[in-house]
Amino acid sequence: MKGSKGAPIPAERRVTVRKEIEEVLRGGRFSAREISTLVRVSEREVYGHLGHIQRAAHKGGYQLNVTPAECKGCGFVFRKRDRLTRPGRCPVCHGGPITEPLFSISP
Numbered sequence: 545m546k547g548s549k550g551a552p553i554p555a556e557r558r559v560t561v562r563k564e565i566e567e568v569l570r571g572g573r574f575s576a577r578e579i580s581t582l583v584r585v586s587e588r589e590v591y592g593h594l595g596h597i598q599r600a601a602h603k604g605g606y607q608l609n610v611t612p613a614e615c616k617g618c619g620f621v622f623r624k625r626d627r628l629t630r631p632g633r634c635p636v637c638h639g640g641p642i643t644e645p646l647f648s649i650s651p
């Protein structure tokens with residue numbers, strides 16, 4: 545008998561998770577952390593799915609909207625950021641807490 549210890553997440557589950565994330569984002573704006581709580585996968589995995597959703601959006605006929613992260617210290621907005629993850633620190637004031645980017649899907 546083979547042990548099933550440490551079995552990887554099957555591909556089917558991954559597709560389901562992505563669909564769940566899409567459903568969540570159609571209902572409103574959420575940060576990756578909130579999505580990770582709702583769908584019960586790690587934040588890191590959420591970002592992976594978001595990247596995929598973004599790349600597939602054009603073909604899928606929908607749009608992934610990103611509300612950019614913002615520095616609460618000086619108000620700097622991270623508009624030109626290609627990566628979806630939250631930036632580490634503000635390039636302007638090098639301080640201030642930074643809000644999480646928010647995501648939503650519109651048709």
Ligand SMILES: [Zn+2]
Binds near residue numbers: 620
């Ligand atoms: Zn700042």
